[in-house]
Structure formats: structure tokens, C-alpha cells
Amino acid sequence: MRALILLGLVGFAAQLVDGSLGMAYGVTSTTLLLAIGTNAAAASATVHLAEIGTTLVSGLSHWRFGNVDWKVVAKIGVPGAVGAFAGATFLSSLSTEVAAPVMSIILLVLGAYILVRFTALGLPRGNLGKPLRKRFLAPLGLLAGFVDSTGGGGWGPVGTPAILASGRLAPRKVIGSIDASEFLVAIAASIGFFVGLGSENINFSWVVVLLIGGVIAAPIAAWLVRHIPPRILGSSVGGIIVLTNARTLLRSDWIDASSSVQTVAYVIIAAIWAAAIAYSVREYRRDKANESVEGVESELRRKTGDTEEETASA
Structure with a gap:
């Protein structure tokens, strides 16, 4: 019962982050399932089944x-759905010994990308209004869908930054559009896992609990996306994903690191993570202060212009 409650809280928190940041539901949820020893393909299948409901809401x-x-x-x-189906059938064909480290590597890379991207750059906001063409979005969707299935998450970490980097769509619309299109990806991935795995390896009680937590969080996240600081959230989530998947890799048969090596690695990652959050908070506050100054200057210019017009007319 305790495990189910924990999964429900994870589903809530993961969807709160995903709906606000445009990424990290699958990465966060799959990371936890792997950490408690779930089969890699079954973990991804569980998360994608839950995502059918959470992405719809x-x-x-x-x-x-x-x-x-x-x-x-x-x-x-x-195209994302096509890539997701292909990725699901590919992951289902791998042995458990190979699949778990492979998924952890993908998740670790995605976590590092989220951490660096949001800490260093925040959200780009230039070139708004220019059209996003199919020749850019179709290959992006195909790649993001494949990574999403094989890594247990990745639709948001691959798709959201790429579209944000183009600067052609408002950040809130990037996040909303990625979340809405993920519904198709979740359905295709789930079908792929059923074809490759069947249903016997999937714990449906976990699916339901993750779904309930995510569904509760979804409308809250959609409202918060207008108010929450994505830079700080991205740094926080990225660090959690990196730390957790580094732990999985260090303990895997591929590396089998000693306890002292693991401790040193955790301390280094934690220090980098803390520094990233501190930097993000500082940059966020500086940006807000600059916006306030610019707002005051703009208001002063407007009032000065009004005064000059009144003087001229007099």
C-alpha cells in the first residue's frame, strides 16, 4: 500500500513538472520504476499506459x-506516434540485462540536457510568430517518439527544447502543444509494448495509481505554466534525474562501482546540482529585476511623451 501511495505522489509530481515544463513525466516516473527494480520494457510500458490518460487530460x-x-x-x-511504436517494439526485444543500463544511459543524457539547458539558457523567446514547417517537425517527432519509448521518456526533453530553440512559438504554446501531441505518442507506444511484451509483465495497479496522480495534477500544471519559473524547475528536475540514473548505472553489472567510488560520484553530482539551482535562482531574480527596471523606464518614457504632447498642444 505504501508503494502505491508513493507511486501516486510520483505521478502527481511528475505531471505537475511535465505540464509546467513540457517534459519529464516519463523520465521521472520511469527513473523511479527502474530504481525499485522494474524490468526496463515493463517500466516504459507502465508509464506510457498511464500517459494515455494524463496526456489526454x-x-x-x-x-x-x-x-x-x-x-x-x-x-x-x-510522426511521433510512428517513432514511438518502433521504439517500443525495439526495447521489447532487448534482454533485461541489456535494456536496464541502456535506458539508464538515455535517461541520464536527457536529465543532463534538461539540467544544462534550463540552467544555462532558460527559455529563448526570439523569432516569435514565424511558422514551424513540417520538414522540421516531422523528423523531430520521429526521433522524439523513438527516444521516448526506448528511454521511458524523452518526448518532452527532445521536442520541447528543439521547438523553443527555434523561437517561433510562445513558450506556453510549445509546452501545451507538446503535451497535447504526446497523447498520440502514448497510444502508439502502448500498442507497441503490447505487441512486444503482451500484458503479463505490466502491473496495471501501478498504471492506475500513476494515472490518478497525473490526472489530478494536469489541470493545475496547465494553470501554473503561466506563473512558475521554468528555469528553476528545469534545473531541479534535471538534477534529480541525473543523480538517480547515475546511481542505477554505477550499481549495474556494466560498471559495478565500489561504494567509495559511488559516494564520490554522488557528492560531485550533488554539488553540481546545488550550484545549478543557485545559479538558476540568481539569474531568474536578475531577469525579474531587469524586467521591472525596463517596465519603469517604459512608463517614464510614456509619461514624458504625454507631457511633451500636452506642452506642444498648449
Whole structure:
């Protein structure tokens, strides 16, 4: 019972992060399932089954708050579904001994990407309004869908930064569109896992608990996306993912590191993580202060202009 409650809280927290940041539900949930010894393919299958419900609710919630561009959803979602199905059948064919370290490596890379991306760069906001073309979105969707299935997560970490980097869509619409299109990816991946695994290796009680936690969090996250600082959240989540998957790799048969080596590695990762969060907080506060100064200067210029016009007319 305690494990189910924990999974429910993880589903809630993971969806809260995913709906606010446009990534990390699958990565966070799969990381936990791997940490407690779940088969790699079964972990990814469990998460994707839960995501059918969470992405549906999240997509509808983002749509209600005006965060979805349906043209982007169509252009990236269908290729994403194809890639997800291919990735699911590929992962299902790997042995457990090979699949777990492979998935941990993918998750570790994605976690590091999230950590570095949001700590160093935050969210790019230039070039808004320019169209996102199918020749860019289709290959991106295919790759992101494949990584999502084989890594137990990756649709958001691959798709969201790529679209944000283009600067052609408002950040909240990037997040909403990625969350909405993930519904197609989750369905395709789940079908792929059923084809490759069957249903006997999937714990459906875990699916339900993850789903309930995610569904509760989805509308809250869709509202928070307008207010939460993504830079700080990205640094925090990225660090958790890196630390957890580094632990899995260090304890795997591939590395089998001694306890002293593991301790040193954890201390180094924790120090980098703490520094990243501190830097993100500092940069966020500096950006807010600059915005306030710019706002005051703009207001002063406006008032000065109004005064000059009144003087001229007099």
C-alpha cells in the first residue's frame, strides 16, 4: 500500500513538472520504476499506459487555457506516434540485462540536457510568430517518439527544447502543444509494448495509481505554466534525474562501482546540482529585476511623451 501511495505522489509530481515544463513525466516516473527494480520494457510500458490518460487530460487543460497550437500538434504528433511504436517494439526485444543500463544511459543524457539547458539558457523567446514547417517537425517527432519509448521518456526533453530553440512559438504554446501531441505518442507506444511484451509483465495497479496522480495534477500544471519559473524547475528536475540514473548505472553489472567510488560520484553530482539551482535562482531574480527596471523606464518614457504632447498642444 505504501508503494502505491508513493507511486501516486510520483505521478502527481511528475505531471505537475511535465505540464509546467513540457517534459519529464516519463523520465521521472520511469527513473523511479527502474530504481525499485522494474524490468526496463515493463517500466516504459507502465508509464506510457498511464500517459494515455494524463496526456489526454493535460492536452485538454492546456487547450482550455489557450496553450495549444493544433497545427503543430498534427505535424509532430503523427510522426511521433510512428517513432514511438518502433521504439517500443525495439526495447521489447532487448534482454533485461541489456535494456536496464541502456535506458539508464538515455535517461541520464536527457536529465543532463534538461539540467544544462534550463540552467544555462532558460527559455529563448526570439523569432516569435514565424511558422514551424513540417520538414522540421516531422523528423523531430520521429526521433522524439523513438527516444521516448526506448528511454521511458524523452518526448518532452527532445521536442520541447528543439521547438523553443527555434523561437517561433510562445513558450506556453510549445509546452501545451507538446503535451497535447504526446497523447498520440502514448497510444502508439502502448500498442507497441503490447505487441512486444503482451500484458503479463505490466502491473496495471501501478498504471492506475500513476494515472490518478497525473490526472489530478494536469489541470493545475496547465494553470501554473503561466506563473512558475521554468528555469528553476528545469534545473531541479534535471538534477534529480541525473543523480538517480547515475546511481542505477554505477550499481549495474556494466560498471559495478565500489561504494567509495559511488559516494564520490554522488557528492560531485550533488554539488553540481546545488550550484545549478543557485545559479538558476540568481539569474531568474536578475531577469525579474531587469524586467521591472525596463517596465519603469517604459512608463517614464510614456509619461514624458504625454507631457511633451500636452506642452506642444498648449
